[in-house]
Amino acid sequence: MRILSWNVQYGKSVHNGSDFVRTLDYIKSLGDFDAICLQEVARHMSDYCTQDQPDQYLLAQKYFSNYQGLWGSGFSWPSATMNPNDRQEFGNLTLIKNQLLDFKIHQLPQPAAPGKWQMPRVAIEACVNSNLGPLSIINTHLAYHDSNEAQLQVEHLYALEVERLGQIQSPKGQGPGCFQTGHVPSARILCGDFNFDPQGTHYQYQVNSDWIDSWQHSLPNKAQPPTCGIFDRDQWPQGGHCRDYFWLSHELTTHSINVNVDQTTDLSDHQPIILEINF
Template identity: 30%
Template sequence: MVVITWNIQWGRGADGRVDLERIVDTAREMADFDVLCLQEVADNYPGLEGAGTSCQYAELAKLLPLHCAIEGVAVDRYTPGIGHQRFGNMMFTREAPIQVLRHQLPWPADATEPSMPRQLTEAVLPSPGGPVRVMTTHLEYYAAGQRAAQIEFLRELQAEASRHRDLPRYEDQMGKPFETRQRGSRAIVCGDFNCGSADPMIARLQQPLGDAPAWRDAWAIAHPGEPHPMTLGLYDRQQWPDGPQSFDFFFVSADLADRVKRVEVNPATQYSDHQPVLLEIDT
């Protein structure tokens, strides 16, 4: 399975131009991906530079007609004079998901920093070794306390899903909402974590989870002893005057750790303020 994650900044590149087609083309040039995970997708947000009033969820789906398009809306609002506005994540999968779950992340009140709702999209996908949960998210940037709460949620979610692995099937519920669908501990989570690899929250995410397989940093598995590459601010120094940072990660559950084949960052593209990251894993 090949997965690409990319915070696309609603398609706005370092040149200031918004172009979703070149986003998709760049992902395709990187690999014939099975899953594409995107963050910062906008629908009717003229306040975001260059985004305009278009629905990027629909535009991206048209660009990838052979993939299942999964919307992960974090911000969903109606604004006088503008109308319905949405902002969040999006996932495209080659295989039809067994099921899709959408999780709103914790958002504890914080009067000292600006913040917005955050979300995680989970698609349970078929694979030769059994179902794999592929998830994408975008954690809080300004409010560190909110980001810490969201890290705890990711830990709890992994423990919860692991307990779903052996749920019984109820034959009388087949084809109904109560039908048991597969879920389990084998998982990948990726996205923009809005903190660097040395942040204590990255270490906290990977602490033991009791009986559940803990999260493991895929880059550290594929490149032991090597520092994380920079994935933010390589070209856009106006937004990031302090220089490049490493905010974009893949984590895999410990029961998939020995199946990681490669993790790569595309350092060349300037079509967002972030760089896309690729994971190849045997599932």
């Protein structure tokens, strides 16, 4: 299984303006994927969308017509157009090629943070068919401006994992209609832009919560590569550093895992990261 995660910064290149089609072309050039998890995708937002590309979700759907698109935005506001369907939205997009068994949009906590910038955020959970059974892939983008907000968000995501393990250990009863058992994931992958580095307290919380950092698992003696700030020194004056990850549940650690970062493209302030798992 091959999965891409990338904060695409709504198609804004570090040096050459905004063009979401260019971003989609680049993703295609990276080869075939079972799942594509993108963060910072925009719809009908004049701050982020060009006039000829007003809906980046629909553009991605056209470019990847053999994938099923799962869209999650933390908000949906009226746009400046007269069309009530043209909603201003900003969030995550997951494109699934494998059989989709189930999906959910999880709204992440947004506690009061007086005077700080906040954006409503979500996590898209796709449950797909795999050789391991039902597999959960969660695509998310955590808070940047408030540490407490980010902490509550990682705690929320961990609560979902505790819930999954509980369902496996103590299965619910089978009932009719909506009371069917559904598809309880046998393992989980959590990916995206987490907005914390490996030296931070949020990273340590993840490790203490039994999430496995795929890079540390596959290459434990090699330093974490930068996934952000390599080319964009205006937003990231500290230079290249890591804030994008693939976190794995323990069931996946017995399988062959490879993760790499594409450090060549400047089509975003973040870099694409690719996870490969052999079941």
